[in-house]
Amino acid sequence: MNTDNHLDKARDSLELLLQDNRLPPEVRAELADDFSQVQAMLDKLEHDHIHIAVLGRVSVGKSSVLNALIGERRFSTSALHGETKQNEMAQWDEQESGSLFLIDTPGINEIDGEARERMAHEVSQRSDLVLFVIDGDMTDSEYTALQGLAREHRPLLLVLNKSDRYTDVQRQELRHSLLARLEDMTSPENLIEVAADPPPRIIVTVDADGRETETERTSPPDVSALKDRIWEILEAEGKTLAALNASLFAGDLSDKVGARVLAARSKLGENVIDSYSLLKGVAVAINPVPLADLATAVAIDISMVVHLSNVYGIPMTRSQSGTLIKAISGQLLLLMGATWLIHLASSLLKAGSIGISTLLTAGAQGAVAYYSTYVVGRAAEKYLAAGCSWGEAGPKQVIREILDSIDRDSMLAKARQDILKRIRTSRA
Ligand SMILES: Nc1nc2c(ncn2[C@@H]2O[C@H](COP(=O)(O)OP(=O)(O)OP(=O)(O)O)[C@@H](O)[C@H]2O)c(=O)[nH]1
Ligand SMILES: [Mg+2]
Structure with a gap:
């Protein structure tokens, strides 16, 4: 493949990343940094x-090496560790084209090694x-x-600086x-000895x-071997x-974006499901409906699924959502038996028989509603994440x-607590 083809291909894949309009705005916002990197990369290619x-x-002399290449003290250097605090860039106009840039970076040290390494x-x-x-x-x-x-297959030169500190024999040994x-x-031609700032x-x-x-007598820097090798590679x-x-x-980046999109979606999805489940739980607790009606009180569930479908970039109408919920509820009833709601509720309602206030009873009904909405949400999410399958x-x-993955009893207990808390604060 010739150079221009490479360039076109690179440009195309970067542009595709930028223009992927299936990304919901929330996800795009989460990935803003990555997208600005893509933009920078495109500009660079351009x-x-x-x-x-x-x-x-x-302190190995990174800044000194760049100064010696440019022939000017553009980057600050010091005998003290950690002189360079952030990435800095300078143009190197040695070549006619004037489009070479040198980037100085903070040294990787032992203390915050991980963060530095990421940088x-x-x-x-x-x-x-x-x-x-x-x-x-x-x-x-x-x-x-x-x-x-x-x-990562980065083209790489290994630069052995401060070569003035070694005798010829020591240098040979080191190289070897x-x-x-x-x-x-x-390879041997990519291991280069220099003295960027000899004393x-x-x-x-x-x-x-x-x-x-x-x-x-000042000693001039010696980076000519490095310069030659860089020109060779660039030419x-x-x-x-x-x-x-x-x-x-x-x-x-597209792998990373893919993974981040999935993670961002599932985080957003989880929030959507949690808040609609609570909303449903509170609605049912405030205005208890006969248990038999619970399964059909789906207005909130429909809004949830519509919202989820937007998070997953596959927008659904309310009627499509309703159909999906019906399919899920049907499976739920099959799996748990037609009387599951009643069983669930009665285990929670035991407290009611020893004379606790109606607020608690309402909380128990709300918790069951919360649970059912939660399960519907999780199922809808799985379906959407697999591209509607x-x-x-x-x-x-x-x-x-x-x-199987939900600890039902602790979820019901927590739901009841959250619902009661929400009702109390809204009444206070
Ligand atoms: N003897 C000798 N000392 C050098 C050479 N190059 C750099 N130094 C010295 O090494 C020290 C560190 O140089 P810097 O260029 O600041 O090193 P750095 O890697 O940029 O350091 P940080 O930015 O702190 O990570 C300075 O005191 C330089 O004078 C060299 O070729 N020989
Ligand atoms: Mg430095």
């Missing part, structure tokens, strides 16, 4: 921008080339971070040991009288890099599983 990010442990991961996802900087033999956490990057440990994670050298001169004078596959990474990014197992099995 303008042929290439992003090169440094990653690595604190690093996000940057690497958006970058076309990652410079992973180390300053000696690798620590275990560096090794783990590098493995993570290699797994690093390459052996990295095996197929990187000044002390030059001792001895004059004719034998007097020694010490003078400090060979610059545009493709960007396109491939955009595709990878779009792929990762009961799947191979069929409705009976799906509903049986839902019933």
